[in-house]
Amino acid sequence: MATAAPLQLHPDRLLPADPAVRDVARRLHQRVRDLPVVSPHGHVPAAWLADDTPFRDPTSLLITPDHYVNRLLHSHGVDLADLGVGRSETDGPLDEAASRHAFRLLCSHWPAYRGTPVRFWLEAQLAELFGVRVRPSAETADGIYDQVAAALADDAFRPRALYDRFRIEVLATTDDPCDDLAAHRALAEDPTWHGRVVPTFRPDKYLEVGAPGWTALADRLEEVSGVDTGTWPGFLAALQNRRDYFRAHGAVSADHSHADARTDKLTPIEALDLYDLARKGELTADEATALRRHLMWEMARMSSEDGLVMTLHPGVHRDHHAPTAGRFGHDVGCDIPRTVEFPSALKPVLDDFGTHPGFRLVLFTLDETTFSREIAPLAGFYPSVFVGAPWWFLDAPDAIRRWRSTVSETVGFAKTSGFIDDTRAFCSIPARHDMARRLDAGHLAQLVAEHRLDEDEATETIVEMTTTTPRKVFRL
Amino acid sequence: MATAAPLQLHPDRLLPADPAVRDVARRLHQRVRDLPVVSPHGHVPAAWLADDTPFRDPTSLLITPDHYVNRLLHSHGVDLADLGVGRSETDGPLDEAASRHAFRLLCSHWPAYRGTPVRFWLEAQLAELFGVRVRPSAETADGIYDQVAAALADDAFRPRALYDRFRIEVLATTDDPCDDLAAHRALAEDPTWHGRVVPTFRPDKYLEVGAPGWTALADRLEEVSGVDTGTWPGFLAALQNRRDYFRAHGAVSADHSHADARTDKLTPIEALDLYDLARKGELTADEATALRRHLMWEMARMSSEDGLVMTLHPGVHRDHHAPTAGRFGHDVGCDIPRTVEFPSALKPVLDDFGTHPGFRLVLFTLDETTFSREIAPLAGFYPSVFVGAPWWFLDAPDAIRRWRSTVSETVGFAKTSGFIDDTRAFCSIPARHDMARRLDAGHLAQLVAEHRLDEDEATETIVEMTTTTPRKVFRL
Amino acid sequence: MATAAPLQLHPDRLLPADPAVRDVARRLHQRVRDLPVVSPHGHVPAAWLADDTPFRDPTSLLITPDHYVNRLLHSHGVDLADLGVGRSETDGPLDEAASRHAFRLLCSHWPAYRGTPVRFWLEAQLAELFGVRVRPSAETADGIYDQVAAALADDAFRPRALYDRFRIEVLATTDDPCDDLAAHRALAEDPTWHGRVVPTFRPDKYLEVGAPGWTALADRLEEVSGVDTGTWPGFLAALQNRRDYFRAHGAVSADHSHADARTDKLTPIEALDLYDLARKGELTADEATALRRHLMWEMARMSSEDGLVMTLHPGVHRDHHAPTAGRFGHDVGCDIPRTVEFPSALKPVLDDFGTHPGFRLVLFTLDETTFSREIAPLAGFYPSVFVGAPWWFLDAPDAIRRWRSTVSETVGFAKTSGFIDDTRAFCSIPARHDMARRLDAGHLAQLVAEHRLDEDEATETIVEMTTTTPRKVFRL
Structure with a gap:
């Protein structure tokens, strides 16, 4: 893992490239960066916050429910079933081995997300929320999985704590x-x-x-x-x-x-x-x-x-x-x-x-x-x-x-x-x-x-x- | 009015931000800046120039006939009647008080025009033609109204004089x-x-x-x-x-x-x-x-x-x-x-x-x-x-x-x-x-x-x- | 011809204008500039390569078969017949005088191609392939025609040689x-x-x-x-x-x-x-x-x-x-x-x-x-x-x-x-x-x-x- 490419969020990411324009943009962004999130339309279940149950595992948090993530993997030949999609209540979520396999599928297809916003969102979650410091790949998948899974076991990562942190x-x-x-x-x-x-x-x-x-x-x-x-x-x-x-x-x-x-x-x-x-x-x-x-x-x-x-x-x-x-x-x-x-x-x-x-x-x-x-x-x-x-x-x-x-x-x-x-x-x-x-x-x-x-x-x-x-x- | 934001037209407005590109653009613009206006399609009445009657007041010049200006005010809840729209010949134009009120509505909604070309057009008219030096707002509305009204009383602002000046x-x-x-x-x-x-x-x-x-x-x-x-x-x-x-x-x-x-x-x-x-x-x-x-x-x-x-x-x-x-x-x-x-x-x-x-x-x-x-x-x-x-x-x-x-x-x-x-x-x-x-x-x-x-x-x-x-x- | 504008391909053409972005783009372009051409869809006749017959003249190579070139000339009033379009087999291609005339039509309409990719393609062919160093115009047309025609007579410009060179x-x-x-x-x-x-x-x-x-x-x-x-x-x-x-x-x-x-x-x-x-x-x-x-x-x-x-x-x-x-x-x-x-x-x-x-x-x-x-x-x-x-x-x-x-x-x-x-x-x-x-x-x-x-x-x-x-x- 010593040779894995780093994962770093540049403070100026997505700001205009021209230096003079970027200066202005940086000031504007700083003005609103820490303002509260007003989210008048979304699909998070209220029960997550009512029950405040810890998230189960990295795959059921980051992959299975997110069709943005799934569809691109599918377009590269990944079976949706391998990502935990479409499982009935009696099926239950993927077991540990399958969950880890799904996460490896995501990480080994990381180049597929180049140029997409999915990459931006996932990188921000991995780096800012979970402290991941290496770029996802087949080689780094298991390490990242472990790091995210460990975080999810922490009370600081339960839904209400995240609601506040966000x-x-x-x-x-x-x-x-x-x-x-x-x-x-x-x-x-x-x-x-x-x-x-x-x-x-x-x-x-x-x-x-x-x-x-x-x-x-x-x-x-x-x-x-x-x-x-x-x-x-x-x-x-x-x-x-x-x-x-x-x-x-x-x-x-x-x-x-x-x-x-x-x-x-x-x-x-x-x-x-x-x-x-x-x-x-x-x-x-x-x-x-x-x-x-x-x-x-x-x-x-x-x-x-x-x-x-x-x-x-x-x-x-x-x-x-x-x-x-x-x-x-x-x-x-x-x-x-x-x-x-x-x-x-x-x-x-x-x-x-x-x-x-x-x-x-x-x-x-x-x-x-x-x-x-x-x-x-x-x-x-x-x-x-x-x-x-x-x-x-x-x-x-x-x-x-x-x-x-x-x-x-x-x-x-x-x-x-x-x-x-x-x-x-x-x-x-x-x-x-x-x-x-x-x-x-x-x-x-x-x-x-x-x-x-x-x-x-x-x-x-x-x-x-x-x-x-x-x-x-x-x-x- | 001492604290009003200034209204200034930057000489490089609308030119590209990149300094090297802007240099070229500036030279190109200078080459054509003073060329005559060829206007093969428009809606100005010929009678304005035939009669050369002075324009009546700021509102009937800048607001009432311009649906670009009106529609955005309407979208923010302003009644078109308050802008002088739809008045019959027997109604006549808005009286002085109503005209001034309409102008105040425009100025107090000035932020609504941010990002629109209407702002560019109005600013150019106010600053270049009428010499206005303060940004329109509820506070500056009356002063600007007076300044424009005074100009319109001048022969230099009659239609034929403007035709030449333009x-x-x-x-x-x-x-x-x-x-x-x-x-x-x-x-x-x-x-x-x-x-x-x-x-x-x-x-x-x-x-x-x-x-x-x-x-x-x-x-x-x-x-x-x-x-x-x-x-x-x-x-x-x-x-x-x-x-x-x-x-x-x-x-x-x-x-x-x-x-x-x-x-x-x-x-x-x-x-x-x-x-x-x-x-x-x-x-x-x-x-x-x-x-x-x-x-x-x-x-x-x-x-x-x-x-x-x-x-x-x-x-x-x-x-x-x-x-x-x-x-x-x-x-x-x-x-x-x-x-x-x-x-x-x-x-x-x-x-x-x-x-x-x-x-x-x-x-x-x-x-x-x-x-x-x-x-x-x-x-x-x-x-x-x-x-x-x-x-x-x-x-x-x-x-x-x-x-x-x-x-x-x-x-x-x-x-x-x-x-x-x-x-x-x-x-x-x-x-x-x-x-x-x-x-x-x-x-x-x-x-x-x-x-x-x-x-x-x-x-x-x-x-x-x-x-x-x-x-x-x-x-x- | 001493006063003709030069035709020069800038090494950074089409790269972004911003200097910092251009630096990166230049490195990326250099990485792939000399990679082979994979062309899985096109309209070149296989017979050209099978027969390896030399190209006949500048017009039948660059103008007659290329509807990108023709259509814009037509839009400026040029008769397609003057470009050799639509000739039957019995007609045969344009004769030398007509071919030269067609080439003059192209060169004298050179400004019509400003802003179009046709200009980029033609310039690249003229400058890189045929060594033309003057901008096409009514005045330079004959000289360029001669230069291209001379090159086409060389074995290095036969289809198979070009296939390799490309x-x-x-x-x-x-x-x-x-x-x-x-x-x-x-x-x-x-x-x-x-x-x-x-x-x-x-x-x-x-x-x-x-x-x-x-x-x-x-x-x-x-x-x-x-x-x-x-x-x-x-x-x-x-x-x-x-x-x-x-x-x-x-x-x-x-x-x-x-x-x-x-x-x-x-x-x-x-x-x-x-x-x-x-x-x-x-x-x-x-x-x-x-x-x-x-x-x-x-x-x-x-x-x-x-x-x-x-x-x-x-x-x-x-x-x-x-x-x-x-x-x-x-x-x-x-x-x-x-x-x-x-x-x-x-x-x-x-x-x-x-x-x-x-x-x-x-x-x-x-x-x-x-x-x-x-x-x-x-x-x-x-x-x-x-x-x-x-x-x-x-x-x-x-x-x-x-x-x-x-x-x-x-x-x-x-x-x-x-x-x-x-x-x-x-x-x-x-x-x-x-x-x-x-x-x-x-x-x-x-x-x-x-x-x-x-x-x-x-x-x-x-x-x-x-x-x-x-x-x-x-x-x-």
Whole structure:
């Protein structure tokens, strides 16, 4: 191991290369480096913090649940099963030998991550959190595994301790409308807990009225809400009931992700009739889509009334590789983006609620073409619309630079919603926010260097982007 | 006011940050900085110059007519009415108190413009034209208002004096085909006037044969042209009549902006039949679109014959927010871009006139995806086709850089049409052209620094881009 | 000529301008500058090397066959006929006077190529290969013509000598499935030949079952393969027969270019019925498209079985200007890109063969929007999918930078296929590969300068990109 390449995080990483620009960027980054993490959208389970159970092993922490990590290994021929993906509860997690093998697969494929943000996130975790000082490789894999495993046995690496160390101010989870939010409640009632974990209302599958299993979901919604979902008004009331329940447990937003962003309105009678057909399982595919789009309009209406910020993450081809989905389930790395269209899709909602003071709509996309053509122009007119941070495949340094460069000229900075980590990889949260802060510092420094902005304005702006704006946009 | 931040225009603003590249860019910019302004497409009313009436007040000059300024304020919750938008002739402009209030709204929202070109344009006007030396803010608003208002009372700030000070060589207006062009005529006949203001033929609404009110427009066309528009051949002849009238009054181009760029040809009999239905108000929406697309082919045919350069600005969702359009009218900032397609859309016109020596077609877009995929490849083959400058939402530093970087590799520089300010904000014209010159200087300097172009070639190129090419492309 | 501007290739051309970044880039470029050229896709005729006939004259070498050169001249009003385009065999090439005139047209339009890669390629050929020391212009045209013509008369400029001088390791041609590959065979049997020229199976027109002349092609396929193509199974067997013939002659890939990338499967009975209709010339346009798309699925199936790497170059509007195609034929510069969609289009193939160990699929595009949205996400999951290099209109410095910056963050470097010159301009091959190496060096140097990659990793990566990866991906 004496000859292993070192792993060192350079203090100027991701800052602009030009020395004069870098100087400004360094000052801007220093101003926000230690500000708290505001995370209004993500996928960490609240139970981790409620139970504060130690993380089990390096693989189940860093590899198995992270489809960013898995998909690239798979693209180089690694079997997802070897990474612990798709195991049932009865399977349980990988045993020690298999976990160690998975970690070796990651380390021996380290060059595959060159140029990707996954490398940045993993390096930051390994070096900053676990004190690893050697570059991952086939040779160093076991040593790194041991070092991480040893750390995880320490109380300082339990979820609550990390929550504090990460300086998290608020962490949003993503939850099923029928979830009882027991973990959120437990945290709220725990006098030893001083953080803030808020649920997010994510009703996608309840709106996909033509999908297999939807009837059972509608029944479950009735059971949990106590509102009869046998009729259209009842179904809407049950959804509102659960939104209220979420709000009572601290929720500030409702998140939506369908194949498209459409919000076409039906007449009341059309909606009622289609809903009746849905309950009978007699909807055509087109009718199911029509009712789902109308339901999105209803969600916007409810948002304008109850104040849950509406966030949209549309345009993903889920489970693109049918055999992989069949073998391993959903969210295992074979989702592929698709084109998306916002202006026509959102017109019904924006005509009705676009200037409504209670309405907030944050738009995310995997289709970069919409940044300058659609999202920025919409957010640059409608008081309710905000530009969401680059998401998923676009959550990477050059993509974030393209995004800032593309949207700022139309909407400035104050109508962007602030960074969203959107992750289930808890330990990557600080690195993800730090990446955004470094890139914002670089972007603003470039404007200063080109005399497009004074440095005092840039300093004020980066502080706003980091904490003020997300708190304001998400009513935190 | 002693503590107000200063407003200073740095001489190197918008030039590349790298010192070596900036040196080259500075030399290139200096070469063209003082060249005359050639403005072959814009929206300043000719009457301003014919009448030479002093501008009324800071708000009606800088805020009310400029939807770039308004839309961003609106996106931060400002009521457009407070900015003087949508007032009828009987309403008249805002009174002194309201005008001052509007100006305060702008200044107190100054941080909203960070990162946008609007800030660059406004700063240039405030600092260079009006001598303002403090950064706009709630505190400095009244002082700046007074300073601008005082300047406007000076004869040196009347439209003709500014025309000279701005070194405008030619300024194109945009006009209704039935306009009598009285202001243009008055200027032509005025021996004290030495500038050049040319009309532009903009027939959009006369081609939207299915729109409400079209019949009245066709009647009006008949009245003004003296040609019977009751038949299809008559309608075409009346349009040609008005094109000839415009040419006789100095017009060099015809401008077109529809939802798409299609130019599908009908057979003579189909066109004749659809036109008859149009006159009876019996066209379906699809038939109206078909006839409009065919009319675009007829416009191209006429352009190839009469030499009016055809400019296309397609792909805008007009009046996206129906309630705002209902309350304030058109062009108030709620237009949103949409995707556009050129190669198939223009094939009928290009098959027929693409190599016709009399035909010129300049393509503009709000859909950046077409730069490298469609517009540059078309202009890189067809002698008639030129790449228009970045337009509207794309008329900003980083977008202009993306545009140059994207189109030049396929068409070089000589097939780009030159900068178009496209503005109704008269006082912003020098700043807009200066922005383009600075960015062209930066782009060329980068090529020089990377040894892709010699500096003597870069110097020759920037002069051509600035004055030679637009004069040639627009036959000025 | 004493006053002519010099033509000098700067050793740092195309490297980043920032001095510190350039230092790193220079080291990286030096590491790969002299590595062999691996060219797995191109259009140089094998006969040139088999016959080793000297090139005839500067125009027929540098201008006539190169539609990159021609199209830009045409866009400035030059008649393609004056460049020797579209001459039949009986016409023969341009005579000396006409050839010299064509060369003068090129040189006098030299400024038209500023900012384009064509200039880089031509300069490299003129300066490095032919020793030209003056910038092309109307004045220097004849002198340069003479200098190039004199060189071509030298044995050192015959194809085989150049093949060696260019350090080509392997050169792929593109061939009709019915080609007897005589030139490839001659090379293989020639004991004095030590290079490697491999054919590529390009069956496009055999799959366009509804196109005029297809029946004759199917008959020809029967004749050449000796397999009855009167039935669907026979047609497939005949195609497989020719693939096997190509493989026996060294082919490593099959290349496909249709209007879209779709691979929709038909049932066996549907395919059989449509094929029968095709043989009778009774297919509708939609049916022809359906059968072509199914044939693409069959090609993928065969690729997974016989190991020919499948390369896709979809989304071109061929012969956009009908009059030009009518007068001069195909591939004369009036092809225009169109939008393309991959994830849905390829789903049938990827569901069936996406994880098949024998299957390789390399995706090229002229639609940049698919880089981050579709191609990189697909290659970042499927082991079989690789990101092809920027192609055609995108084979230029800034486009290549956009491409690297856009795809690397999702797939890293190891899932990009390596550079493809795709050219029929034999003498431009070294310049094209050198451009790619310089840009890769610049991209990696930027990552090093931003502390996103260590320099030892960058060095390893650029070597892999240049030779290791293309050898591996194309099974060379």
